[in-house]
Amino acid sequence: MPDYALIFDMDGVLINNTRYQARAFQLLFRELGLTTNALTLLKRLNGMPATNILKTVFRHPVPEKELKQYADRREFLYRVLYWEKRQETAGLTAFLQAARAAGFKIGLGTGSPPETISYIIDHLDLRRYFDVVIGKEDVDKGKPHADTFTVTARKLGVPPERCVVFEDALLGEQAAYKAKMRCITISSALKAEQFQAPMQVIPDFRGLTPERVLELLAQHPETPKPSKELAERQYMHL
Template sequence: MKPTLIFDMDGVLVDNTPVQARAFQLLFRDLGLTTNARQLLRRLNGMPAGDIIQSVFRHSIPQKQLDIYAEQREFLYRTLYWSKRRALPGLVAFLKSARAEGFNIGLGTGSGGPTLSYILDHLDLRQYFDVIIGKDDVPNGKPHPDTYSLTAAKLGAKPESCIVFEDALLGEQAAYRAGMRCVAVATTLPGKAFQAPLAVIKDFTELTPARLLELLAQQPEAPRPQKRRV
């Protein structure tokens, strides 16, 4: 049986994390906060925006207010990224090749519906995914396993047959918590920052479905998640 491939979106399908960080930084500036957004995302990238924003405050922020802040950040991000949207090099060719080889392909992201459309529909990528799971489909975002577990369930795949593509440490841990293996996409973090990926790639020109099967055979079981990383 061919493995199932599950992709994160931000930082994996597109190299947009620096723009995400810039949007957070502008929001923090408006709120009078001095937090370094780029450093913050090195730790918390993959979480829903509201959870990331809450982490900056020492006191609890009402959910309604967090939603407003998240919407402001989303507006800033879309404005900054509008003319820069493009798929990671080699992505479309890899997806087409994987599809031709009989792989099931899903998307599991912490982004919501409008943000999904902003990337997937603009770049015409939705056609390559059999299942798409976003933040509104699960009770708990990454590093909880819900996103990837539900994606696999919708695809009818067992966790041990799934390979997750992630650019974030919390996303890698979510994959391991779901009993899956992971390929690290080093768009934002160096490969050495990840725990135990099957491989580290800069983009999809560095990987083929055949090579993925070879790597899978070298790591027969999913690594155990590390508590210190979440």
């Protein structure tokens, strides 16, 4: 029985919803008279809390209370757009079942609040596969900081070097490396060459097995260091 843990991000990993997230942001920007391209923005900043993403599109300081109102509006728009589209990434349930049968502990580590987590994983009946669910309310700092994955691993009782993170976002990948964990990325929004150093890039979970994960861990014994180039970008300090 492998004493390892798998930690999953939610958006773009359990579900392929990036374009719906982007559409919701774009509608909000239109309401606010902003011309920012939401899809381009999310490819760069996906994984961060919505309020932090919104900070980057204003040229002037915006009070936190106002940012929270905008984030709530974006969340409402997203749920309306995605309501009838909710479905898991191909092969996910089969992989989760196989991973549990193989003895992996499984956690969810996302920047979403509890109601958004429920909107996805309870609707899709996925909660039963997760030993631990960590969201926005459970950490002090969201991605690209390490907290989300560090807290998830601690709750699972598995050391970071024995955790594999599944991410679709650049900042999520950086958070994994900051947490001293290795990473498999899902190319739901980005191309394979845009990631820093994942063990493997997969389009979805079809064909992935627990045995393959163990092979990848053996092939990649060292955790990559976070990218200095990415870490120096201004948005990393929000």
